[in-house]
Amino acid sequence: MSETVDEVFRRVFGDRFEKTSSGCWLWRGRIQWDGYGEFAFSINGRQRRMQAHRAAWQLAHKRRAGRKLEICHTCDVRACINPAHLFEGTHSVNERDKVAKGRHVTPFGRVGERSIAAKLTDAQVLEIRRLAQDPATRFEALADDLGVSNTAVYQAAVGFTFSHLPCTPPPRRKRKAT
Numbered sequence: 169m170s171e172t173v174d175e176v177f178r179r180v181f182g183d184r185f186e187k188t189s190s191g192c193w194l195w196r197g198r199i200q201w202d203g204y205g206e207f208a209f210s211i212n213g214r215q216r217r218m219q220a221h222r223a224a225w226q227l228a229h230k231r232r233a234g235r236k237l238e239i240c241h242t243c244d245v246r247a248c249i250n251p252a253h254l255f256e257g258t259h260s261v262n263e264r265d266k267v268a269k270g271r272h273v274t275p276f277g278r279v280g281e282r283s284i285a286a287k288l289t290d291a292q293v294l295e296i297r298r299l300a301q302d303p304a305t306r307f308e309a310l311a312d313d314l315g316v317s318n319t320a321v322y323q324a325a326v327g328f329t330f331s332h333l334p335c336t337p338p339p340r341r342k343r344k345a346t
């Protein structure tokens with residue numbers, strides 16, 4: 169018999185979070201300067217800390233989040249650890265689901281907040297480069313998510329721009345799936 173998310177959360181987090189009527193599960197432990205909850209725990213006698221919402225996402229999904237990926241909030245409440253409000257910073261089926269529900273938040277921000285002169289950040293470029301290692305990743309789709317041009321994504325992916333960041337040249341794109 170496997171534990172439900174609720175049971176796992178209560179076992180690991182105890183009373184360090186509170187479910188609110190808004191649907192958010194607010195972290196009641198320490199809050200970091202940037203507004204995210206901080207989950208402190210010990211492994212083999214060593215104190216560790218991590219973002220509470222990241223811990224929550226990992227617990228709910230039973231796997232580690234990608235090292236360079238952010239765990240993002242659909243609710244914009246940084247202290248919220250409700251796994252239903254959290255998503256890993258990649259394009260996923262869930263994202264498409266949110267599009268369908270009209271509350272689309274891309275891994276990089278809300279589509280509605282796209283600015284005309286959208287610029288990529290270092291974190292976004294690293295994420296683009298990571299995703300670009302998968303030949304199935306389409307630059308156009310990333311550009312769409314980020315609200316920037318295909319050229320901007322391509323140049324960042326191959327290292328023409330943001331040359332101060334590590335870059336492994338992405339594999340060639342196949343023209344057609346075989």
Ligand SMILES: [Zn+2]
Binds near residue numbers: 244245249253
């Ligand atoms: Zn929330």
